Structures are given as C-alpha cells and as structure tokens.
Amino acid sequence: MNRLEFFHTGLAILGMSLFETDNSMKTDPKLLIGKGSPKLVGKNYALLAEADKAFQEMSAAAQKQGIVIKMVSSYRSFEKQKSIWNRKFSMFKSHGMSDLDAVAKIIEYSTLPGTSRHHWGTDIDIIDAGPAQEGDFLLAQKFHGNGPYNTLREWMEIHAQDYDFQLPYTKDEKRSGFKYEPWHYSYAPISIPMLRQYLDLDHKELIFTTDLMGGAVLDHGFLESYIKSHVLGINPSLL
Numbered sequence: 688m689n690r691l692e693f694f695h696t697g698l699a700i701l702g703m704s705l706f707e708t709d710n711s712m713k714t715d716p717k718l719l720i721g722k723g724s725p726k727l728v729g730k731n732y733a734l735l736a737e738a739d740k741a742f743q744e745m746s747a748a749a750q751k752q753g754i755v756i757k758m759v760s761s762y763r764s765f766e767k768q769k770s771i772w773n774r775k776f777s778m779f780k781s782h783g784m785s786d787l788d789a790v791a792k793i794i795e796y797s798t799l800p801g802t803s804r805h806h807w808g809t810d811i812d813i814i815d816a817g818p819a820q821e822g823d824f825l826l827a828q829k830f831h832g833n834g835p836y837n838t839l840r841e842w843m844e845i846h847a848q849d850y851d852f853q854l855p856y857t858k859d860e861k862r863s864g865f866k867y868e869p870w871h872y873s874y875a876p877i878s879i880p881m882l883r884q885y886l887d888l889d890h891k892e893l894i895f896t897t898d899l900m901g902g903a904v905l906d907h908g909f910l911e912s913y914i915k916s917h918v919l920g921i922n923p924s925l926l
C-alpha cells in the first residue's frame with residue numbers, strides 16, 4: 688500500500704466509524720411513532736432511563752420544598768393513543784358533531800396517534816400529590832390562583848429548566864396548536880433531537896395504514912397543516 692492508498696483507507700475507516708457513530712445516535716423510527724418497544728424504566732410510569740434520572744433529581748429537589756411530584760402520564764404507545772382518539776371521536780360524534788368538528792375538538796388537547804410526544808418516553812404529565820383532589824386532574828385552572836397545583840406550577844416554572852425539563856404547550860397566546868398544558872413537561876436533551884428526526888419521517892403513512900376514526904377528514908392536507916400548527920406549535924426552546 689502506498690501512502691496515497693494508505694490515506695484513502697484511513698479515510699474510509701474514519702468515514703465508516705463516523706457513519707456508525709451517527710447511526711447509533713439515531714432513534715429507531717418506529718419508536719418515534721409509538722410503535723416500537725423502547726427500553727423504559729419506572730415503577731408506576733415508564734420513561735427512558737436518562738429522562739427518569741433527571742426526573743428523580745427534580746422530584747427530590749421539589750420534595751425538599753414540600754412538593755410531591757406525581758406523574759400521571761408518561762410513555763404512551765400508538766395503540767393507546769389510538770384508543771384515546773377513537774373514544775373521544777365516538778363521544779363527540781354522539782354529541783351530534785360533524786367529523787371535522789369532532790377532530791378539531793379532539794386536537795385541542797389530544798394528539799393524532801403517531802404524533803404524540805408521549806410516544807418518546809421523554810414527556811410527562813405531572814400533578815402535586817399533596818393536595819386533596821376531586822374530578823379531572825389536568826385542568827389549567829387547577830395550576831393557577833387558588834388551584835391545588837399552583838405551588839407545583841410556580842416551583843416548576845423556576846426550577847424545571849435546571850433539570851432540562853421544558854413546557855412544550857406554554858401559555859403564549861401567539862403559539863398555535865394544543866391549548867396551554869401547565870402539567871406537561873418534556874426532557875429536552877432527548878426530545879429535541881427526536882423531534883428533528885421525527886419531522887423527516889413520512890407521516891402520511893401513519894394515518895393511512897391505521898383504522899383511525901375520522902378517516903375522511905384525515906387526509907394529506909389535514910396532516911400537513913396539523914404538523915405545522917400542532918407538532919411545531921410548541922415552546923421555541925424545544926424546537
């Protein structure tokens with residue numbers, strides 16, 4: 688091997704190893720749409736180990752201030768999201784709504800299966816386990832004023848970022864898509880690269896290969912605008 692060949696072989700090896708390193712950092716596309724089998728940890732919830740480690744540290748810090756963070760939602764599969772979607776669609780239809788209105792109502796708070804941040808094992812819905820609780824947990828007014836979770840919200844607004852958790856669905860009125868969700872936090876170091884990779888997937892396949900209710904409304908045009916308004920209608924620090 689002459690020096691030039693040696694140089695080229697070296698480049699090829701380097702190229703190969705770079706490629707492999709890059710590949711290993713990528714998430715299996717199936718995991719991004721809730722159809723894989725991610726390695727998750729947690730007793731009464733399920734998160735990626737790195738996100739859980741940060742969550743545990745954040746919880747311990749909150750506990751020192753008398754706030755017991757309780758996770759009410761974490762990883763959710765495509766199938767689970769589909770059952771939520773279909774249940775809500777049936778319910779809104781039974782109230783006499785058109786397909787379009789029912790879908791519009793669902794996507795105030797719930798995602799199209801295959802597009803949920805809860806598919807990633809990085810996103811959580813939390814409440815304060817301390818205060819006595821009746822009815823629905825996840826209502827914005829419970830996180831403000833005299834609501835039972837006001838203290839938790841205030842603490843999270845100051846400290847969550849120290850543990851790399853961010854609110855995707857902020858109160859910012861210029862934000863499009865899902866309504867304000869003071870309970871939903873995302874572990875940014877993993878969810879940001881996941882979102883970037885997710886945007887490169889062929890989303891259209893997700894919709895047309897499943898038995899989702901509201902199918903006639905869920906065409907390519909809907910999906911395109913939904914991705915712009917909802918998937919991307921988040922806190923800019925998570926983009």
Ligand SMILES: [Zn+2]
Nearest residue numbers: 760811812871
């Ligand atoms: Zn959520």
